[in-house]
Amino acid sequence: MFKRFLTRGLRLAGIGSVAAALMTAAPVLAQDKEPIVFGGSIPLSGVFAFAGVHIHAGLTDYTNWINSQGGINGHPVRYVMEDTGYEVDRSVAAFKKITGSNRVPVYYGDSTGFMKTIASELNSRGTTLMSGASFATALTDNQTYPYQFIPGPNYTQMFGIILEYIAMQGQEGDKPTVAFVYSDTEFGKDPIENGKAKAAEMGIKVVEEIVTKPGSVDVSAEVLKLRRARPDYVVFHGYILSPINEFMVQMRQMGLDTQFMGTFWSSDKLIIDRMGADADGYMGVMPYNYYDSAEGGPMLEALRSQAQKSDPDAGYRPTAYMQGWFNAMVWTEVVKRTLDAGKELTGDNLAASLASIQDWDTGGIIGVPVTVRDMSFPVGRIWRVNAKEASYEPVSDWIHLN
16 A cells, blocks of 8 residues: 555656656746745655655746746746655755755755754754745744744644534534544654643543554553543544554444544545444544545645646546645745745745735635734645545634634
């Protein structure tokens, strides 16, 4: 399954190797204008390659599309990347190599570890605005990370959106109960303390808190704890798939009617592909519309059209593809705003342009106009798996946190 998923992603990305890729400008562009470089540390190999190849495909397809539209204010766009294997040292080396030979106003980071590690250099240079695969809450600390942003809600905000949804499911003034299940990693622990505080503030009781190793592990003891606590909702975080599937199957075998929810990286079709009918009813918070959803809009249709041009046979594009495309959309918007203001493409000017985004229409990528707050886009929607249709369907309106 994983091998097929990875192979399809490599075909989508259109790469024969993991060497640096340069996207050339379309002929309609003004050739005398300096290219705008989109840089990236991209994990085309290693443990995160299942997502990295689709992130790469989204960035590649967006670059081709924006060039077909005349680039950014007539400037052609070049996408320059290096494979990192999801290793921090390689990511740092890729950043230095790419920025050493190009003027790079915007850059994609492949992990929280890399984005934290490179922060001091990014801050001292003041030349580049960075986003990437991470939704880490820490990266929205504008004092420490003034040149980094999150292309959606951070993990704490995702929990906030989930809890807003759960609070609305109560009857006659009673609030449902919840349990948090998360991995014993920095990723897993990220939103938990803030999530507990938010739940208490909203009057939602956290009846159990369980920590596991990531990946496939024996969760029978933990399932018994949840059976005793009988939460109305279990919120998973810090996993891609396992052990979410083990928890769901065992708890349903015990006859529990608990509802299961997860955050961005555990809310793609992998869970449907792996679990089949057992995935039915699983819910996730998603800041973007799914590629195969019934939603529409001019940019969403442009994305679908460009995806079909790049690989007519590939079909569904995962959420990592949507995330890559949206990153590049935001870069384009901040670069354009900076150029329109007659300012240089510096880190400070780009960050100021990002902060100015208010009620921005993303053309259907996100279903409501969005506003940047604390270097993030704190908006999302709850989607539920319809296993029979092998798809996610919306079960809430778009929730935009204040």
